[in-house]
Amino acid sequence: MEKFEFIHIEENKSLMRIDDSIGKGGIEGKVFVSEFLHLAKSNEELEVNIASGGGAMTDGYLMFSEIDKVSKTKNVNIKITGLAASMAQLISLA
Numbered sequence: 862m863e864k865f866e867f868i869h870i871e872e873n874k875s876l877m878r879i880d881d882s883i884g885k886g887g888i889e890g891k892v893f894v895s896e897f898l899h900l901a902k903s904n905e906e907l908e909v910n911i912a913s914g915g916g917a918m919t920d921g922y923l924m925f926s927e928i929d930k931v932s933k934t935k936n937v938n939i940k941i942t943g944l945a946a947s948m949a950q951l952i953s954l955a
Contacts (some may be wrong), residue, residue: 874906883924883948884917893920894927906936915947922948928955 868876877897881887886930900907909928915921925948931937945953 876908882916884920886909890920890923915951
């Protein structure tokens with residue numbers, strides 16, 4: 862079961878939480894990116910909270926890449942709220 866959620870905080874701002882491993886058996890990159898891009902269309906500000914031990918390189922890099930692209934046109938804030946190891950650390954640098 863994927864452990865990430867999306868919370869609408871206020872008008873034009875949403876929060877996403879990553880609280881599981883990245884990749885198969887956790888949060889899959891394609892699913893995360895699809896939801897992230899959907900939120901980016903309707904919000905000017907996105908916050909991503911990370912508490913993950915990391916995971917698959919391909920899924921993590923896909924997530925990093927899309928967050929990085931969106932951050933060029935939207936306000937994207939990333940907060941580490943727990944462990945951010947391996948690929949989770951890379952995502953936090955987006």
